[in-house]
Amino acid sequence: MPETTTDTSVSGENQTVTPELTATAEQAKTKKRDAARVDHVATRVQVEDVNLYYGNFHAVQGVTMTIEPNQVTALIGSSGCGKTTVLRCLNRMHELTPNARVEGKVLLDDHDIYAPDIDPVEVRRLVGMVFQAPNPFPTMSVYENVAAGLTLNRKGISKSQKDEIVERSLRGAHLWEEVKDRLDRPGSGLSGGQQQRLCIARAIAVEPQVVLMDEPCSALDPIATLAIEDLIEDLKTRYTIVIVTHNMQQAARASDVTAFFNLEATGKPGHLVEMGPTQKMFTTPEKKETEDYVSGRFG
Amino acid sequence: MPEPARLHYQDDLDNLEAHALGGLDLVIASLDRTLEAVEHQDIELSELVIADDDRIDGRYLEVHQEILTLLATQAPVATDLRLISALLHVMHSIERMGDQCVNISKVIPLTGHEAPVHEEMIEKILMMGRQARSMLSQAKKAFQGRDVELARDLVRQDDLIDDLNKECFQLAVQVGEDQDTREWAMTMMLVARAIERIGDNAVDIGEQVAFVVTGLFREFEDASHPATAGG
Numbered sequence: 001m002p003e004t005t006t007d008t009s010v011s012g013e014n015q016t017v018t019p020e021l022t023a024t025a026e027q028a029k030t031k032k033r034d035a036a037r038v039d040h041v042a043t044r045v046q047v048e049d050v051n052l053y054y055g056n057f058h059a060v061q062g063v064t065m066t067i068e069p070n071q072v073t074a075l076i077g078s079s080g081c082g083k084t085t086v087l088r089c090l091n092r093m094h095e096l097t098p099n100a101r102v103e104g105k106v107l108l109d110d111h112d113i114y115a116p117d118i119d120p121v122e123v124r125r126l127v128g129m130v131f132q133a134p135n136p137f138p139t140m141s142v143y144e145n146v147a148a149g150l151t152l153n154r155k156g157i158s159k160s161q162k163d164e165i166v167e168r169s170l171r172g173a174h175l176w177e178e179v180k181d182r183l184d185r186p187g188s189g190l191s192g193g194q195q196q197r198l199c200i201a202r203a204i205a206v207e208p209q210v211v212l213m214d215e216p217c218s219a220l221d222p223i224a225t226l227a228i229e230d231l232i233e234d235l236k237t238r239y240t241i242v243i244v245t246h247n248m249q250q251a252a253r254a255s256d257v258t259a260f261f262n263l264e265a266t267g268k269p270g271h272l273v274e275m276g277p278t279q280k281m282f283t284t285p286e287k288k289e290t291e292d293y294v295s296g297r298f299g
Numbered sequence: 300m301p302e303p304a305r306l307h308y309q310d311d312l313d314n315l316e317a318h319a320l321g322g323l324d325l326v327i328a329s330l331d332r333t334l335e336a337v338e339h340q341d342i343e344l345s346e347l348v349i350a351d352d353d354r355i356d357g358r359y360l361e362v363h364q365e366i367l368t369l370l371a372t373q374a375p376v377a378t379d380l381r382l383i384s385a386l387l388h389v390m391h392s393i394e395r396m397g398d399q400c401v402n403i404s405k406v407i408p409l410t411g412h413e414a415p416v417h418e419e420m421i422e423k424i425l426m427m428g429r430q431a432r433s434m435l436s437q438a439k440k441a442f443q444g445r446d447v448e449l450a451r452d453l454v455r456q457d458d459l460i461d462d463l464n465k466e467c468f469q470l471a472v473q474v475g476e477d478q479d480t481r482e483w484a485m486t487m488m489l490v491a492r493a494i495e496r497i498g499d500n501a502v503d504i505g506e507q508v509a510f511v512v513t514g515l516f517r518e519f520e521d522a523s524h525p526a527t528a529g530g
Contacts (some may be wrong), residue, residue, distance in 0.1 A: 290377075295375065
């Protein structure tokens with residue numbers, strides 16, 4: 001690969017590079033592109049000094065974080081660090097576990113979801129959840145699965161309104177084209193990936209502000225996983241998304257912001273170690289603990 | 300404390316770094332021969348340098364493949380990712396420096412069998428070469444030790460080469476009226492230019508050291524905006 005000696009070009013190797021400026025411009029472009037894709041401004045979630053307990057066991061200690069609207073925030077960390085517990089406190093599901101309790105505040109656009117006058121059922125309508133294993137109602141059809149929440153939440157809704165919402169939700173979950181001719185068949189007859197998208201359609205049918213996902217792809221094959229990740233990218237134009245994942249590459253691919261949880265030792269409470277833009281968390285994390293985890297040195 | 304994990308991956312990273320930085324030793328050996336060929340007008344030695352550049356190119360291709368494999372199979376992130384990115388840059392610099400030795404070796408026969416050597420100029424060029432060699436060792440040491448200060452010191456070292464290069468230029472301008480001597484001086488300026496580029500490549504490696512350690516890429520010296528560089 002030798003070059004000729006007559007090549008006196010200077011610009012080739014001494015060109016001016018201002019990578020920080022370039023990076024900033026690139027980030028601005030990305031922000032602008034994302035902003036242009038927001039179809040509906042979703043809700044900001046603020047977690048203020050939250051401590052979570054199972055009976056006497058202090059599971060999560062002093063978490064304060066802001067989850068921005070229309071972004072995907074990934075919660076990562078090793079098993080037992082409390083990330084799923086934190087997720088479940090964002091729609092008051094944590095308290096459904098016997099003896100579980102919450103201290104601190106979780107605000108949805110400045111409204112504390114743990115305030116005494118707040119109805120937890122309404123909280124769970126505003127903050128939907130998708131679980132690890134696809135869990136369509138086994139005896140219900142595809143249509144009924146999507147419409148289930150509507151039947152409970154919006155009594156008196158007309159058939160045509162329901163049809164419209166079911167179609168919109170299935171389209172929103174990238175599933176309509178695959179199931180439009182078998183809406184009356186059991187939801188449990190779909191493939192794993194389709195079932196998970198059906199659950200996402202069910203979650204968004206009640207028009208939530210926030211969608212929580214607890215390892216939504218852990219039971220899916222790689223192709224179905226990528227389909228869900230594409231869907232998540234589209235969903236953030238309407239919703240605030242929080243996803244718990246053990247798959248660090250998924251966090252890197254699918255999220256805008258990553259929060260890393262860890263615990264000092266077994267039996268100690270989990271805590272938030274570091275939270276920041278995903279790109280930064282996976283290239284130049286602030287804390288060595290984060291670095292060791294994302295690069296797979298432990299966990 | 301959790302048990303350390305990914306030990307084989309760590310071995311692979313360590314081996315990759317050693318293999319890539321070993322390329323600097325190949326360049327140092329090539330530069331040594333090149334300078335000897337310049338000093339003694341040794342055409343046979345210069346041909347050996349040209350032929351032996353295949354080893355440096357081969358090292359570049361091997362490291363490049365190792366990097367692709369690690370990227371594809373291990374999904375490196377954080378410091379690992381920065382290290383791999385830096386090693387790709389370092390290997391490119393190594394390959395370029397090997398080429399500069401080839402460039403010098405190619406012009407040695409052009410100076411003729413009994414070239415009218417200007418002693419002061421040849422001495423300055425050899426000083427440039429020795430300085431470049433020292434910078435290569437320093438760049439390797441800085442990378443291995445993740446020593447940003449030592450890496451940044453390469454700029455100061457490079458200034459010495461740049462000064463000598465300017466002095467060579469003045470000598471070439473004032474070398475006299477003799478046609479053969481002027482041709483020889485012009486050819487030596489090509490040699491000086493190639494050595495000067497080797498110094499720049501050594502600084503580039505130093506910048507990669509800073510990138511691996513800090514995560515920020517900044518040119519130590521910006522030729523276009525000297526007042527704002529150096530960060």
